[in-house]
Amino acid sequence: VTRRIIVALTNGALVFAFVLAVVWFWTGSNMEAPVTVVALFAAIAGVRAERWAGAREQRNRALEALRDELARNGETIADERFRPLQGPSIRRRVFPRLNLSAADAAVTSGALGRSTDSELVTLLYQWRDAVRELNHRLDLTEVYLFSADVIQPEELAAFDEALHSADGILTEVSTQLEILEQAVEAQNS
Amino acid sequence: MANDGSLAQVGEILGSGRDSRWALVLSGEKPTDLIKELIHDLAIPHSRKVATKFSYIGMTAAIAWANACSDWFYPVMRDSIDAFDRYWRPILPMVADKGFHYVSLGVGTGQKDRVVLGLHSQNPTMLYIPVDISAEMIRLGIDETKKLTGLRMMPVHLDFSITAHLEDLKQLVHRLVDDQPVIYSLLGNTVANIDEDSELLGSIGDLLRPQDRLLLEVSTTSEISEAALEEARAEYSISETYKIHATSALSQFTDLAIDNKMLVFRAEKEDENIIRIETHYQNATGEPVVVTLPDHRTQIDFAPGETIRVTLSRKYLPSGVDKLIAEAGLTRLSEPPPPRSGRTKRPVFSRDLMLLAKAPPEPRKPTVADDLLRTGKTTRR
Numbered sequence: 286v287t288r289r290i291i292v293a294l295t296n297g298a299l300v301f302a303f304v305l306a307v308v309w310f311w312t313g314s315n316m317e318a319p320v321t322v323v324a325l326f327a328a329i330a331g332v333r334a335e336r337w338a339g340a341r342e343q344r345n346r347a348l349e350a351l352r353d354e355l356a357r358n359g360e361t362i363a364d365e366r367f368r369p370l371q372g373p374s375i376r377r378r379v380f381p382r383l384n385l386s387a388a389d390a391a392v393t394s395g396a397l398g399r400s401t402d403s404e405l406v407t408l409l410y411q412w413r414d415a416v417r418e419l420n421h422r423l424d425l426t427e428v429y430l431f432s433a434d435v436i437q438p439e440e441l442a443a444f445d446e447a448l449h450s451a452d453g454i455l456t457e458v459s460t461q462l463e464i465l466e467q468a469v470e471a472q473n474s
Numbered sequence: 475m476a477n478d479g480s481l482a483q484v485g486e487i488l489g490s491g492r493d494s495r496w497a498l499v500l501s502g503e504k505p506t507d508l509i510k511e512l513i514h515d516l517a518i519p520h521s522r523k524v525a526t527k528f529s530y531i532g533m534t535a536a537i538a539w540a541n542a543c544s545d546w547f548y549p550v551m552r553d554s555i556d557a558f559d560r561y562w563r564p565i566l567p568m569v570a571d572k573g574f575h576y577v578s579l580g581v582g583t584g585q586k587d588r589v590v591l592g593l594h595s596q597n598p599t600m601l602y603i604p605v606d607i608s609a610e611m612i613r614l615g616i617d618e619t620k621k622l623t624g625l626r627m628m629p630v631h632l633d634f635s636i637t638a639h640l641e642d643l644k645q646l647v648h649r650l651v652d653d654q655p656v657i658y659s660l661l662g663n664t665v666a667n668i669d670e671d672s673e674l675l676g677s678i679g680d681l682l683r684p685q686d687r688l689l690l691e692v693s694t695t696s697e698i699s700e701a702a703l704e705e706a707r708a709e710y711s712i713s714e715t716y717k718i719h720a721t722s723a724l725s726q727f728t729d730l731a732i733d734n735k736m737l738v739f740r741a742e743k744e745d746e747n748i749i750r751i752e753t754h755y756q757n758a759t760g761e762p763v764v765v766t767l768p769d770h771r772t773q774i775d776f777a778p779g780e781t782i783r784v785t786l787s788r789k790y791l792p793s794g795v796d797k798l799i800a801e802a803g804l805t806r807l808s809e810p811p812p813p814r815s816g817r818t819k820r821p822v823f824s825r826d827l828m829l830l831a832k833a834p835p836e837p838r839k840p841t842v843a844d845d846l847l848r849t850g851k852t853t854r855r
Contacts, residue, residue: 426846440843447847454849 298327347396548713581615666788702821747794
């Protein structure tokens with residue numbers, strides 16, 4: 286509401302200054318002071334409105350990028366490379382990784398600087414920590430599995446089971462993703 | 475035909491303690507199965523044996539056992555019965571006022587059960603289930619016990635050394651007592667009489683729910699040495715009544731002319747924790763003897779010098795007791811007996827009465843997979 290009032294006042298002041306300047310031009314009466322006051326008022330309000338508009342655009346872009354990235358990460362978690370294997374198909378494999386570029390940018394750019402964004406920013410910090418931990422654990426798992434000459438199917442199955450267990454890191458990240466997606470969706474532009 | 479009313483009346487008569495003639499025994503034992511096992515064990519040349527349980531079947535065997543228990547020269551059982559109250563006292567506070575029912579596996583002479591049944595005064599609804607392979611031993615064991623006014627008793631005639639029988643017993647007991655707690659007992663070193671002692675104890679441990687307890691008594695030795703082996707052998711060999719008990723199954727189930735002088739007592743180290751004591755009946759006649767088995771058809775040639783194992787017992791080191799109960803998945807609730815003072819250089823034989831419970835399952839050791847991919851905390855959506 287405040288933003289709309291300021292935009293209206295800026296535009297109003299500019300129009301008013303223009304009218305005063307036209308009157309001053311045609312009548313030759315001394316209108317310098319009122320024209321200057323009104324023009325300066327419009328300039329100051331305009332700068333503020335411009336900043337607001339810029340910040341809003343940056344926030345929207347950050348949220349949009351975040352939505353896209355979270356959606357892609359959701360698809361990655363559902364990727365078949367994460368699905369537990371059974372029987373003859375059981376084998377060593379490289380797991381996909383989750384991305385954090387948009388989340389990192391959203392936090393470091395200050396695009397989420399509104400006072401109402403603090404809860405979202407906290408969730409983003411937790412999300413980044415969880416994804417980094419997942420990616421790190423997946424790195425170690427792959428190093429372990431691919432370093433061994435032979436891996437028994439039972440051991441591979443144990444890794445699948447641990448990954449998808451209730452206290453598994455993938456389950457934790459999935460939960461965090463759900464919470465964060467809901468928080469992002471709830472944001473107003 | 476009996477209906478609920480007359481059955482209730484029978485229960486009332488039996489529970490009143492006034493009429494001592496009658497006893498109602500629930501029989502789950504097929505005599506043919508026992509005879510088959512006996513014939514099988516006796517028919518294998520050079521490893522012939524009669525399982526110890528057969529020394530309790532039949533009235534003559536039951537009486538022989540009762541006589542052995544009161545023999546001054548067979549202190550193993552007599553001392554165990556006399557001192558039972560003393561061993562029971564520290565355990566009593568752990569089970570008092572908890573509303574336990576009591577299932578006695580191997581009634582014996584019933585004297586020890588009557589000590590445990592002191593709990594009946596605190597729990598008037600207590601159900602007492604004496605279980606034994608021998609109907610005669612049950613009758614002998616509960617004769618005094620059934621005089622206890624108001625005690626609900628359900629004797630069960632069953633060979634509890636067979637795992638499948640224990641499963642059936644478990645179902646029966648659980649139907650009778652629902653979720654109420656039960657003390658099972660295996661007293662008098664009975665577990666040591668079975669070839670697979672730890673397996674039997676494990677099967678009995680499987681009867682236990684978290685609220686149930688097992689009262690176990692075993693014979694112990696302070697050491698395993700030549701002196702201990704000799705003393706263990708002598709402990710059994712000096713008693714004439716024990717010899718009669720030892721040969722009672724052979725005497726009852728075969729046509730062998732028993733001469734107790736042919737008994738051979740052996741004590742040996744079974745492993746680093748156990749003294750194994752066996753009584754063998756040896757053909758010392760110098761002639762082959764033809765023995766007819768209880769199916770009246772099968773005959774075996776009992777060669778000169780050959781033996782038939784007629785009893786088996788064991789004495790455990792304290793570490794052997796710990797191993798036995800750990801292997802059975804049980805955990806000890808009562809304090810172990812204090813170590814004997816080192817004043818005597820002779821081996822000390824004693825007994826250990828302990829209260830056991832089902833051990834909680836051991837936590838699974840984390841694998842590499844767990845370390846790498848589990849966070850250890852369950853996330854809630």
